[in-house]
Every structure is written in C-alpha cells, then in structure tokens.
Amino acid sequence: MNTIVDMKNLNKFYGSHHVLKDVDLSVSRGEVVVVIGASGSGKSTLIRCVNGLEMYQNGSLLVDGYQMPVEEDRLLGGEKELVAIRKGVGMVFQQFNLFPHKTVVENITIAPMRVRKKSKDEAEATALKLLERVGLKAHAYKYPGQLSGGQQQRVAIARSLAMEPHLMLFDEPTSALDPEMIGEVLDVMRELAADGMTMMIVTHEMGFAREVADRIVYIDQGAILEIGKPDEFFDNPKNDRARSFLARVLKH
Amino acid sequence: MIARSLTWSRHNLFGKPFDVLLSLTVIPGTLWLIYQAVAWAVGMAQWDIIPQSLRVLMIGIFPADQAWRSWVAVAIIAALLGAALGCVFAFRTRHAGFLALVLAILVSMTGVNTLAALTAVLVIFASAWILTSYVPMSRRVLIPASFTGLIAIFAVMSPPGAGLWGGLLLSVLLTLVTAVLSLPIGVLLAFGRRSRFSSLRMISTAYIEVMRSVPLILVVYWIWILMPVLTPELNLADVVRGMVGFTLFYSAYVAEYVRSGLQAVPRGQTEAARSLGMSEFDINRSIVLPQALRVVVPPLVGNVLDIFNAAPLVFIIGLTDFLRAGQMILANPQYGNRTYEVYSFLFFTYFLVGSLITFVARKLEAHLARGSR
Numbered sequence: 251m252n253t254i255v256d257m258k259n260l261n262k263f264y265g266s267h268h269v270l271k272d273v274d275l276s277v278s279r280g281e282v283v284v285v286i287g288a289s290g291s292g293k294s295t296l297i298r299c300v301n302g303l304e305m306y307q308n309g310s311l312l313v314d315g316y317q318m319p320v321e322e323d324r325l326l327g328g329e330k331e332l333v334a335i336r337k338g339v340g341m342v343f344q345q346f347n348l349f350p351h352k353t354v355v356e357n358i359t360i361a362p363m364r365v366r367k368k369s370k371d372e373a374e375a376t377a378l379k380l381l382e383r384v385g386l387k388a389h390a391y392k393y394p395g396q397l398s399g400g401q402q403q404r405v406a407i408a409r410s411l412a413m414e415p416h417l418m419l420f421d422e423p424t425s426a427l428d429p430e431m432i433g434e435v436l437d438v439m440r441e442l443a444a445d446g447m448t449m450m451i452v453t454h455e456m457g458f459a460r461e462v463a464d465r466i467v468y469i470d471q472g473a474i475l476e477i478g479k480p481d482e483f484f485d486n487p488k489n490d491r492a493r494s495f496l497a498r499v500l501k502h
Numbered sequence: 503m504i505a506r507s508l509t510w511s512r513h514n515l516f517g518k519p520f521d522v523l524l525s526l527t528v529i530p531g532t533l534w535l536i537y538q539a540v541a542w543a544v545g546m547a548q549w550d551i552i553p554q555s556l557r558v559l560m561i562g563i564f565p566a567d568q569a570w571r572s573w574v575a576v577a578i579i580a581a582l583l584g585a586a587l588g589c590v591f592a593f594r595t596r597h598a599g600f601l602a603l604v605l606a607i608l609v610s611m612t613g614v615n616t617l618a619a620l621t622a623v624l625v626i627f628a629s630a631w632i633l634t635s636y637v638p639m640s641r642r643v644l645i646p647a648s649f650t651g652l653i654a655i656f657a658v659m660s661p662p663g664a665g666l667w668g669g670l671l672l673s674v675l676l677t678l679v680t681a682v683l684s685l686p687i688g689v690l691l692a693f694g695r696r697s698r699f700s701s702l703r704m705i706s707t708a709y710i711e712v713m714r715s716v717p718l719i720l721v722v723y724w725i726w727i728l729m730p731v732l733t734p735e736l737n738l739a740d741v742v743r744g745m746v747g748f749t750l751f752y753s754a755y756v757a758e759y760v761r762s763g764l765q766a767v768p769r770g771q772t773e774a775a776r777s778l779g780m781s782e783f784d785i786n787r788s789i790v791l792p793q794a795l796r797v798v799v800p801p802l803v804g805n806v807l808d809i810f811n812a813a814p815l816v817f818i819i820g821l822t823d824f825l826r827a828g829q830m831i832l833a834n835p836q837y838g839n840r841t842y843e844v845y846s847f848l849f850f851t852y853f854l855v856g857s858l859i860t861f862v863a864r865k866l867e868a869h870l871a872r873g874s875r
C-alpha cells in the first residue's frame with residue numbers, strides 16, 4: 251500500500267523502435283523521484299506511461315492501486331482503470347498547456363467541476379486558495395496569454411493540484427522558461443515536496459534535483475542504468491555512462 | 503495633394519513602358535464604360551419598374567394580404583443577425599447614425615408606406631445588437647434562440663402555404679436555415695472523420711468526399727425526388743426539400759473547415775485535459791471545439807456567402823428565389839423591355855449583400871487575430 255507506482259519489466263515500442271526496455275521502478279508514497287538522462291533517452295515516455303498518455307506493450311504497471319491496461323487491452327476498449335488513475339495523478343508539461351480560451355480560474359475549476367462534480371462555488375473557492383498558494387491570486391480572472399511563462403507554469407501546477415492528486419508528474423517544467431523565471435516555479439515545487447507530495451520529475455536542473463530528490467533515476471537509451479540517493483549518485487556514480495553524462499552536464 | 507497623386511500615378515501607372523501602354527488603354531476604356539453605364543442609368547433607364555414590382559422581388563408570389571407574415575419573419579431574422587453581430591462587435595453610438603442612414607436609403611427606395619415596418623425592423627436589429635454587446639449572459643442563449651427563431655419563422659410563414667415562399671426572402675431564409683443547420687451536422691462529421699472508431703471514420707469520410715465531388719444542383723435535385731419516396735407520409739413542401747438538400751450538401755464543406763480548425767488545436771491541449779481526468783466528450787466539447795471554431799469563423803462566414811450566391815439554383819425544383827422572381831417580372835409582356843433595369847437591380851442587391859458579408863468576415867478575422875494574442 252505504501253507503493254504508489256510499480257513498474258515491472260515494462261516495454262514500450264514506437265513501431266519497431268524499442269523506447270523503454272524492461273523498466274523496473276517503484277515509487278513510494280511521499281517520495282520525490284527525479285529522472286535524468288540525455289535527450290531522446292526516454293524520460294518523457296517513461297513518466298507519460300504512468301498516467302497513460304503513452305501506451306506500453308508489455309510488462310506490468312500499477313498506479314495508485316489500479317493496474318494500467320496494456321496497449322492491446324486499451325485498443326479493445328478496456329479503459330476503466332485509466333479514468334480512475336488520471337483522477338489521482340496530476341501532470342505538468344514543458345509547454346504549460348493551459349487552455350487559452352479560459353480564464354485562470356476557469357482553467358483550474360473545469361476538471362473539479364466536470365470530473366469530481368464539485369459545485370462552481372466550491373471549485374472556485376479551492377481555486378482561489380491554490381492561486382494564493384502559488385502567489386497568483388491577483389491574476390485569477392486574466393487569460394493565460396496575459397501571463398508570463400513562469401506565471402503560466404504556476405497556474406498549471408495549481409490546476410493539477412485542484413484535483414487533489416496523490417502523485418504529480420513533471421516533464422521538464424522549467425525548460426521552456428526564461429532563466430529569471432525558473433526560480434519561481436522551482437520554489438513552488440520545493441514547497442510541494444516539503445508538504446509531502448509524491449512526485450516524479452524529469453528535469454535538467456541538476457542542483458534542484460540533488461536538493462529535492464529522494465532518489466535519482468538515470469536512464470539511457472530506454473533502460474534504467476542507475477538508481478541512487480542524490481548524494482551518492484552525483485558524487486560517486488557507479489555506472490560509466492552516468493559518470494560521463496554527469497561530467498558533460500555539470501561541467502559548465 | 504495633386505502633386506502627391508501625380509507622383510503616385512507616375513510610379514504606379516506610368517512607371518515602365520508596358521505600364522504606360524496598359525494604362526493608356528485600360529483607363530480610358532474603363533472611364534468610357536462607366537460613363538456609358540451612368541448615362542444609361544440616369545438618362546434612359548426606366549426605374550419605375552423596381553418599386554412597382556418590389557413586392558414580387560422581395561417575397562415572390564406570397565399573397566399581398568399576408569405580407570405582414572413576411573415582415574414578422576424579417577423582424578426575427580433582424581433580431582438573430584443583430585444578436586450574432588453583438589457577440590463580436592460591440593454596438594457604439596456612431597452605429598446608430600449608420601443605421602438611420604440605411605433606413606433612409608431603404609425608405610427612399612421602397613416608398614413611405616414601408617417606413618413604419620422598416621423602422622421597427624431596424625430598431626429590433628439594433629436592440630438585439632445592443633443586448634448581446636453589453637449583456638454577455640445573453641450570448642449563451644444565441645444558439646437555442648436561433649433555432650427557436652427559425653421555427654418561429656416557419657410557423658408564421660407556413661399558413662398561406664410553403665409553396666408560396668419566394669423572392670429575396672426565400673433566398674435569405676434558405677441561406678439562414680442552411681447556415682444554421684449545417685454547422686452542427688458539419689461539426690459532428692468533422693469529429694466523425696477523426697473518431698477512433700473506424701466505422702464512424704469511414705462513413706464520415708465517405709459522406710464528405712462524395713458530397714464534395716458532386717455539383718450542388720445535382721444533390722438538391724436528388725433530395726427533391728428522393729424525399730417523397732423515403733418519407734411519403736410527411737408530404738414535405740418543395741421549399742423544405744430544397745433546404746434539406748442545401749443543408750446536406752454544405753454540411754460536408756462545413757465539416758472540412760471545422761476539421762482544419764480541429765487540426766490547428768495543439769496536441770498538448772488534449773493531453774493536459776486528459777491528464778486532468780476529463781472524459782473525451784468533455785475534452786472535445788469544452789477544450790478542443792471552442793478553440794477550433796475560433797480559427798474557422800472567417801471561412802465559415804465566407805461559406806454563408808457561398809450559400810447565398812448558390813441559392814438561385816433552387817429554380818431546378820421549381821422555387822422562385824430572388825433571381826427567378828426578377829425573371830418572372832420580365833416574363834410579363836408589359837415589362838418585356840425592362841430587362842436591363844431588373845438585372846441591374848439584381849446585380850447590385852447581390853453585390854451589396856455579398857460585400858457586406860465579406861466585410862464582416864474581414865472584420866471578424868482581424869478581431870479574432872487580435873483576441874488570440
């Protein structure tokens with residue numbers, strides 16, 4: 251029960267391209283796992299499998315107590331678990347993906363109202379509280395296009411939190427931001443981690459990774475090559491390729 | 503000022519030898535044509551035929567003592583158009599002056615006995631425009647209101663017999679009904695075409711492709727001869743069968759416009775909504791469709807113009823639209839020598855309506871481009 255994500259022998263193909271190779275990974279509740287690796291190594295694919303945005307072909311994946319169906323079952327219509335899983339798993343994207351035709355508050359309230367059947371008043375009260383938490387209460391009735399990148403990403407985080415997720419997935423949440431805005435988003439994520447939120451994060455911010463992660467997962471060409479505590483991993487990586495990857499990214 | 507225009511023409515009209523040659527032939531030629539046309543229009547043309555046959559041009563053979571019914575229909579149309587306009591352009595006081603000008607022109611063309619009715623119609627138009635401009639809540643009822651409005655028009659126009667509908671009013675009604683009904687059907691077809699169920703996908707694709715590869719006139723004729731066979735108990739009027747044909751045909755075109763809009767919505771939008779746990783239906787209705795429609799509003803308005811300009815084709819099933827009504831007047835031997843007057847009137851009315859719709863589409867495009875920033 252303490253495990254929220256359990257991947258066993260998970261394999262994923264794009265046609266004949268083998269993108270995830272026999273991935274084994276389990277995440278406990280309250281844990282912060284940071285996934286790092288070179289571009290094209292399969293980091294996004296890995297965390298997108300967790301909420302079913304990508305389908306996997308074989309192996310097993312348990313999320314929040316539900317078995318994620320494999321591709322074959324999903325194509326045959328077996329998607330009941332998918333809905334249940336997505337209710338409890340939030341996701342934040344590199345490109346924010348806010349709904350541009352809805353105000354900030356509407357962005358945050360639409361899912362609680364439609365999916366959790368909350369009343370408008372209740373959903374809005376929650377939304378305003380969350381906006382206060384990410385420091386954007388003053389922008390509640392603006393449209394996403396009127397906000398800076400960092401502000402948009404904080405709204406996106408609030409939008410996910412409004413569904414009261416048990417697990418949050420972050421796919422390079424700061425990669426599309428100007429340098430001066432990265433800090434404000436990382437601060438919000440730090441607070442989340444301190445509050446005990448379970449998180450799986452893909453990021454290139456190595457300092458941040460070392461600071462918030464309980465474990466670092468290093469992935470290369472679709473296979474997990476090393477999992478370790480941040481200090482051990484960054485100071486003394488056991489895998490050769492992990493070592494040369496770190497040498498490359500930490501040099502500058 | 504004169505110097506400026508001289509420089510302008512020196513650069514644009516007499517810049518190169520070929521330009522000079524072209525300008526020297528085209529400009530005098532055009533001026534001569536305009537002179538001839540104006541000389542005819544003010545000197546020789548006998549325009550009295552237009553006011554005399556105005557009723558036929560406007561409502562065809564619809565009985566004169568029932569004309570109030572068509573005024574009610576026009577009022578409803580005015581309300582719907584005004585309300586639609588208010589959703590995108592807010593009413594300003596300067597527009598009131600413009601409307602007064604339109605009223606003056608219309609009255610001067612049709613005679614004072616229509617003053618009261620025309621004023622009422624324009625006041626209704628302006629009120630609906632003001633309502634949706636300043637009461638955003640009222641925009642939500644626009645779609646149900648337009649369906650109710652269309653039904654009301656049918657109800658008020660039907661008693662004398664739907665076979666009697668005609669003239670410009672018929673053309674406008676046909677355009678309006680087709681435009682309003684082909685939108686939901688087109689949206690469904692567009693979604694069908696990218697559905698994950700292959701049977702739905704195939705049916706939608708086949709429908710769209712078939713409709714787009716045959717002429718409108720053929721579809722209209724086919725539907726006209728098929729409907730009595732398929733629904734013998736309904737005994738539908740020619741007008742209704744014509745509207746069905748137009749709607750079925752233009753739905754395919756609307757579907758293609760909407761599909762291009764759907765493709766313009768980034769994948770990330772769907773992914774974000776999915777990861778919030780929203781159902782595919784909710785995602786399509788509240789996230790994807792509104793963004794897609796925004797993109798395709800200008801081409802859809804252009805489509806309305808296409809429908810209006812194609813309306814004369816209903817002569818094939820025996821209806822008397824605006825163009826046909828003009829020909830009917832000329833069939834009267836007493837008016838046989840007024841061909842140019844009647845056709846000029848038809849030409850300018852079509853031109854006026856067409857350029858008005860094009861103008862609105864342009865404005866809309868600019869408006870939406872500004873809004874999406």
Ligand SMILES: Nc1ncnc2c1ncn2[C@@H]1O[C@H](COP(=O)(O)OP(=O)(O)OP(=O)(O)O)[C@@H](O)[C@H]1O
Nearest residue numbers: 264267269287288289290291292293294295296422
């Ligand atoms: N839709 C797709 N079709 C085919 N191949 C894909 C698709 N999406 C990703 N891939 C391939 O899968 C592999 C893993 O991609 P993924 O996006 O997971 O990498 P990543 O580690 O997130 O890289 P980045 O740091 O650039 O985001 C890459 O080789 C990529 O080319």
Ligand SMILES: [Mg+2]
Nearest residue numbers: 293294295422
């Ligand atoms: Mg990626």
